[in-house]
Amino acid sequence: MIRQRAKSFEVRADAQDDFNQHTQKVMQDMVWTGTCRSWYKQGTSGKVTGLWPGSSLHYIQVLAEDRWEDYEWTHESERYSYWSHGLSWIEEPGLDPLGATKQNMIEAMTTLPKKDSDLSFYLWESDTLPETCFPSGCSEEIAQDGGDLVWKNVLQTATSVDVDNHAAVACITVPV
Incomplete structure (x- = not known):
């Protein structure tokens, strides 16, 4: 978004409607839709609000997959102006508004599963801490x-x- 000089973006109405329909369909058989009073449904019945239609890990995985097609974009100028003079930011690092250092940091902070991770994809093996990290x-x-x-x-x-x-x-x- 920074490289492409996006000025703003907002969720498309049809994407929001589809998400709402999907959420209510998934929620219809869950405890949140029972007859007890709940702030999740604003009383004893009604549309369930305030919850993700799935587990916490499901939420993290879904957010890791960008769905940019569900947004309306506004750019500072025409949408391809960031292509500039036909040179890559790798060839001309000064053309990169994000910076290579920040890009490396973003890639390291991904929520996508790593090869050595299990079902808890946010946990993975790493190098042993140096001896200086432990008390004598x-x-x-x-x-x-x-x-x-x-x-x-x-x-x-x-x-x-x-x-x-x-x-x-x-x-x-x-x-x-």
């Missing part, structure tokens, strides 16, 4: 406990002003 006196033990892998992290915490010295034990059990 940290030791790790790995042991088997009835078929489960148990990781124990024993910390000895000592502050530079010697306020309090104590040991904390955290135990995480992971099914194997």
Whole structure:
């Protein structure tokens, strides 16, 4: 939107109508449409408002898929003016109003599933933290406990002003 110099955009009326119809159809068999009073339907009956028609993960996944065709766009000038002189912003970085640094940051912050993620696509494996991130006196033990892998992290915490010295034990059990 920044690169294309979009001035404004708004949801098209037909897209909003389709979304509303879809939402009410999905909601008709959910608890929100029961006979109890609820602010979700402004009383005991009526159109359900204020909820996404699905789970939280479903909401995140749907928002990750841009549907730009559902919007009316207004541009600063004609819509293709950002094509400029026929050179890519990679060839002429100064032509990029967004900047390559910001573009790299945006790509790193995507909500799309990564290759090493599971159903919780917002969680993925990463590099181990450097030793400097842990307090001194940290030791790790790995042991088997009835078929489960148990990781124990024993910390000895000592502050530079010697306020309090104590040991904390955290135990995480992971099914194997």
